[in-house]
Amino acid sequence: MLPKFDIAILGGGIIGSATAYFLLKESPALSLCVIEPDPTYELASTLRASGGCRVQFTCPENIAMSLYSIDFIKAFEQTMASNGRPAPVDWVEGGYLFIVPPDHVANLARNVRKQRAQGCVVDLLTPQDLKNKFPSMNVDDLGAGAHTPHDGWCDPNGLLWGFRRKAVELGAVYLKDRVVDAEMDPTKVRAVVLASGERVTADAFVNAAGAWSSEVASMFGMKLPVTPMRRFEHYFTAGSPIERLPYVKDVARLAFRSEGKGFSGGLVDGNERRGFNFEVDHDYFERVVWPAVAHRFPAFEAAKCHRTWSGLYEQNELDGNPVIGRWSRATESLHRRRLFGPRNDACAGGGRAIAELVVHGKYQTIDLTRLGYERVRLGGLC
Numbered sequence: 001m002l003p004k005f006d007i008a009i010l011g012g013g014i015i016g017s018a019t020a021y022f023l024l025k026e027s028p029a030l031s032l033c034v035i036e037p038d039p040t041y042e043l044a045s046t047l048r049a050s051g052g053c054r055v056q057f058t059c060p061e062n063i064a065m066s067l068y069s070i071d072f073i074k075a076f077e078q079t080m081a082s083n084g085r086p087a088p089v090d091w092v093e094g095g096y097l098f099i100v101p102p103d104h105v106a107n108l109a110r111n112v113r114k115q116r117a118q119g120c121v122v123d124l125l126t127p128q129d130l131k132n133k134f135p136s137m138n139v140d141d142l143g144a145g146a147h148t149p150h151d152g153w154c155d156p157n158g159l160l161w162g163f164r165r166k167a168v169e170l171g172a173v174y175l176k177d178r179v180v181d182a183e184m185d186p187t188k189v190r191a192v193v194l195a196s197g198e199r200v201t202a203d204a205f206v207n208a209a210g211a212w213s214s215e216v217a218s219m220f221g222m223k224l225p226v227t228p229m230r231r232f233e234h235y236f237t238a239g240s241p242i243e244r245l246p247y248v249k250d251v252a253r254l255a256f257r258s259e260g261k262g263f264s265g266g267l268v269d270g271n272e273r274r275g276f277n278f279e280v281d282h283d284y285f286e287r288v289v290w291p292a293v294a295h296r297f298p299a300f301e302a303a304k305c306h307r308t309w310s311g312l313y314e315q316n317e318l319d320g321n322p323v324i325g326r327w328s329r330a331t332e333s334l335h336r337r338r339l340f341g342p343r344n345d346a347c348a349g350g351g352r353a354i355a356e357l358v359v360h361g362k363y364q365t366i367d368l369t370r371l372g373y374e375r376v377r378l379g380g381l382c
Contacts, residue, residue, distance in 0.1 A: 048311025239302020
């Protein structure tokens with residue numbers, strides 16, 4: 001029979017493990033468990049992602065979380081050393097570049113002003129600036145680009161295990177099990193039932209189940225507009241010499257970056273049928289990604305795809321933004337921590353915010369009230 005815990009976190013991926021770490025840093029005396037069905041993380045979004053970290057968002061809350069998280073990740077190896085063992089995450093400050101056609105320039109400039117207002121270093125580039133900086137780029141149909149040189153990417157596997165090892169060192173108990181049901185009364189979540197038949201009772205519960213978060217939420221009678229969407233990542237090389245590139249993104253959801261001697265990334269199909277599908281379409285690169293990268297960088301005309309893998313993007317169908325906070329005033333014991341996709345750039349900022357909310361009853365540093373569940377009822381944020 002399991003003991004009662006102060007906090008139970010449902011999901012032990014990067015979001016759940018980061019939340020566990022910050023909760024125990026905020027209040028070391030807490031008893032805390034993390035319920036994770038697969039400690040190998042074979043199907044977890046984190047290990048199937050490219051590890052990007054950026055500040056190029058439109059909502060101030062996302063920008064603030066990213067600024068904190070990126071600084072945290074840069075110092076991660078030393079800060080998160082566990083039992084004398086460093087926690088390398090192979091941080092690469094390669095920058096982000098968001099490129100847009102002429103009819104999106106005004107929106108891009110407005111976003112740049114928001115980012116700069118919060119202290120971000122952002123360069124707004126004309127097509128000629130882009131050509132000068134990235135000679136291999138075709139800029140004929142572009143209106144502008146926003147370059148954030150201090151953004152970058154890291155090893156998401158190292159990030160996940162660094163958080164998990166440190167959380168365990170601080171006292172977190174990881175349970176290999178799956179949540180299958182919840183026990184509630186009108187004002188409080190009492191317990192969750194596990195596939196093993198065990199019950200976990202706690203004073204507060206945090207839903208950090210990633211692409212499965214909507215399924216978990218439904219056990220509490222909570223409707224969450226989050227669906228799993230398959231997306232592909234590819235490792236490919238160029239057929240002609242090309243300069244090292246930042247993380248390049250465009251409005252069509254093409255996103256790729258330099259990786260070793262090649263490149264890693266893909267093009268998200270927003271019309272992909274929702275569901276838990278991990279099958280790999282090995283023709284997707286040639287059919288969809290290759291034409292897009294070859295158009296933007298002609299050096300990829302003879303690109304070769306060496307590997308394709310799939311992962312789940314937790315898509316917020318309402319407004320694309322994170323849902324963080326208490327479920328409602330009536331159910332004070334259920335906290336939401338749902339970040340769309342494997343958001344490395346929000347794992348630390350969001351984890352710290354939830355820890356503050358659980359321990360202190362309110363946000364102490366970044367006010368994420370607008371990202372709360374109430375906006376689901378009201379119909380969106382931005």
